[in-house]
Amino acid sequence: MARDGAGDGASRASARAYVFDLDGTLYAIANGYEAACRRRVYEFMATRCAGVDDVAEARVVWEKWFKRYNQTLRALRHGAGYEFDAAEYWRFTRGDAREHLAPSADVRAFVESLPGGRENKYVFTNCNETQALEALEALGLRDCFADRVFGAGGMGECCKPEREAFEKFFAFCGVDVADASECVFFEDSLKNLRAAKEIFGMTTVLVAGETFYEETRDAKTDVADAAPSYVDLVPSYVDLVVHGGELTERAVSRALRDVPSAARCRVALGLDA
Structure with a gap:
């Protein structure tokens, strides 16, 4: 995603926080x-x-x-x-x-391309924090998030997509719930994106891979046609769809071209509206 001033991430317009799910978002579930x-x-x-x-x-x-x-x-x-x-x-x-996960230069490049430096990048996962950090290490992404990982340990008796889990996450990262609409959420599950949008007004990016296809099977959709017909499959609470289960600059750029009216996403990602 070529941008003016791309080398000065902290100076470009950005979201209050860029929030990433782990499994199926920062790596493709298809890897096993x-x-x-x-x-x-x-x-x-x-x-x-x-x-x-x-x-x-x-x-x-x-x-x-x-x-x-x-x-x-x-x-x-x-x-x-x-x-x-x-x-x-x-x-x-x-x-x-480490038996299944390996570093991806493309995924890392996308995370690092987002404005605001590293301090506004978070992982929000239903996995336990210790194991999430191990996965991030295997992916070569741990330093992109440092200790800004919120998971099952912090959530306690709740989890995504429950309201309480999101509220605990926002408290963890120091974002007032009233400002949640200034955050971007990258996630592969429609259930979690629905809560993020309908309860908190977050900008929602669906990483459409195996989880998305599983969830849409219940609606008797033809998963083989998912990519070309995603407008018919994806609910209105999703702002942007990144197909192929990979979160890379190329994939996100392609998604933005498919939906040229996604001005909110372009601004949140540090692009011109």
Whole structure:
């Protein structure tokens, strides 16, 4: 995204905060990490949760409760009623991120291209902070966010897309809820983007990858036609759609060309309206 004064990020118009989901946003789910974590969840349940006899049964239980609670830890504890150590759960299920994640110069270039330096860049994830930081390290992005990572530990008994989770996040990053509309949210889940827009008025950017396709399958859409027909698939609470599951300068520029009326996004991203 070529800009005038692109080398002076702090001087360009910017958002109060650039907020990034982790899984499926800063890396594409198609790389296998998400699937590996899901398999480890089933293995954890089969070996740690009383009454779950095998991986097949674990999957059935998980599918029953996840849609209601939006986070596996809460689904298993509060929905299914299992008791286990949370720290052990996170260590086991997230595994070694380095087995699947690797640095992407293109993703890093996009994050660094956004105005305001590094102090207004945050990660907001339903993952635990320790494992989120490990993933960012594997992605070569940890220094882009430093300790500005808010996850399951900070949220406690809530998670995205609940209002309380967003309120706790804004408190964490020092943004008044009244100013949330000055923030940009990059996310691969429609549920979370809907809360961000409808409750807080954030500028919303959908990174349309596997999560988006899964969520639209429920509406019996043809996922093979998702990219060319996204206007029919994406709700009005999404301001910009970046297809292909990659958050890069090229992909975002292409998305802006597809929606030339997205003036709000252009201003928020430090571009001319």
